[in-house]
Amino acid sequence: MRKLYTVLIICLSGILFPFCSSAQDEVFPTKDAIWNIYIPKYGAMVTSHYYGFVGDTVFDGLSYRKLYLLKDSVLRENPENVYVGGVRVSGKKVYMRPTDTATGKLLEEFLMYDFSVKAGDEVFGGMRPMVWGCTFENLTGSDIKNTKLQVFDVRDSELGREFGVDLKFESSEGYCESEGSDTWIEGVGSLLGLFLPPSSIPTGKQKWIDMAYGQRSALMCLKVGDKIRYKDPGCEECMEVLNVSENVVIPVTVRQIGNRQLLIQCPVHNLPLQFELLNLSGTVLQQNAVRDGGMTIDLEVSVPGIYIYRIIGDKVYKSEKIVVR
Template identity: 30%
Template sequence: MKTHLLKLFVCIFLLQGYAPTALANEGDAFPKSDAIWVIHLFDVDQWKGEQYVYGLLGDTIVNDMEYQKLYLLNDTILTIDSRDIYVGGIRQDGTKVYIKPADNKNQEELDEFLMFDFNWDGTELIIKKPPMGWYNFAKQPTFENVAPIEYWDIDYSDFYYYYYYYLVEGTGATSGLFFMPFEFILDNSGRGQGGRLICMKQGDEIKYLSEGCASCFETEPISSSISESKKDNIAHVLYTPANDAVQINIESKIPALFQLYDVNGRQVMDFELNETTTTVNAYNLPGGVYIYRISNIGTHQYGKFIKKMI
């Protein structure tokens, strides 16, 4: 896993831009909570890409300062469970946004460092060799405990180069991008790596939602088709009206995660399956249609049951 850390540090990457109008017009609309970023990294040795997903949800107090909590996610749904890993806190002070990484594996407290400055005028160049803030962040043991969400192939090229500097930029100009804007050009096509904001919510209003990311705010189980095929099912799920209970039988794929949603996409249950047979009491649930999702290492099973209205 040390190789992963080295690649995170060595692979200098380009933060790819886009311009959602709602963010650009607000200037300093850095998300205070409820936001997800996707980070793309490139494996130089194997010439393939890896994708990591980070979510910002909730707050915490560190040394009398309030930080928004940043997690390394196992999916693209902003619901924190046992497989999501806390990696640090983010805070905004005036025009500046800082990140404070969680303690590293040696229990050494890592200092916060500057991510963005909304007053950046586009001319100041910040040079660090190496960029110490990113290096400290990459020392986190969290990166050793997670696999990328997905892979994609990149055509081999024997020509590539990279820039070893970064600019401190404001999200008003860079569309709410996340992490320092490294640049890493792989070939003459200009392809590179970096991160992008895929969803952001302030209060009950969704400020930005990228195409194909309806799952960010717990809507995936509602919008996803529910397969009736039993071939690749993780578990057998049966709701029995007589005793108002859901029985879950799972053989070899434990532990797994069980999540239950109502028809409005609100999560009503979320727990880990550690036994081959689990019985869930549905007595306190109001009548209606419920959709469940069972997840195990990148595999998801969806289904539904109906509880009769009383």
């Protein structure tokens, strides 16, 4: 009899645990998942961001998947990846515990999604980031507010179970009116981009490609393993670097010379340009006017590390990370 129990336990372990893992993945993917998210920046150029899980961690006895803003569309450890927080799934609820990227301090856990809700439900989201266009790369404790979610629609679609949600944040006078609407899809997340708050710019039902400079955040693509789980209608390839306008070009070449210089080359008719160097918390450390088509800029930083440069002009926008040694 004891042997029979042992066999039953082994069999049930092989059946139930994969089932539980699969059920969790259907709520929200936590393994081998990469989100390609478009986030507008200065209403100018394409800013496509990749997010994915690389590794696990434990906070206060709870297990989380470690979520990174990735350097590229590959799930791998990379010193240039930016750790943005931990994500866990509990039943039909998905929680995130972000980190203050300026100090490394853990912030309060908030509710990303609740896929158990019904139309008319109110859900308290907790201390949720409320910066429009937020990438979590420069998130600080001052960017979060207590929030409440109002569910106005729940329906089944060919993409999966969809939830229409309004978001309100708490002020000294109580919860304010809706800051915008979002669509959640079970097994995918937010159509405004994984965990981002609704955009303050009305989007209606327009496609991102029909809007001038794509002035809203949007989920372009979700790839889980080798399968594409979601792809925006305006997106030709899943992990492409997207352009939102045929008339927008980036005619600037930036080349690092040694450890402390950048060579900026640009056609004369695009000058002048503004060069900015920022740290990972978003603070501007250096500004220079680019008035020469082949200008060399000395980087005025004393501490080696990863920085971000921006080049901004009338029809020019370029932003990348650089390593200063």
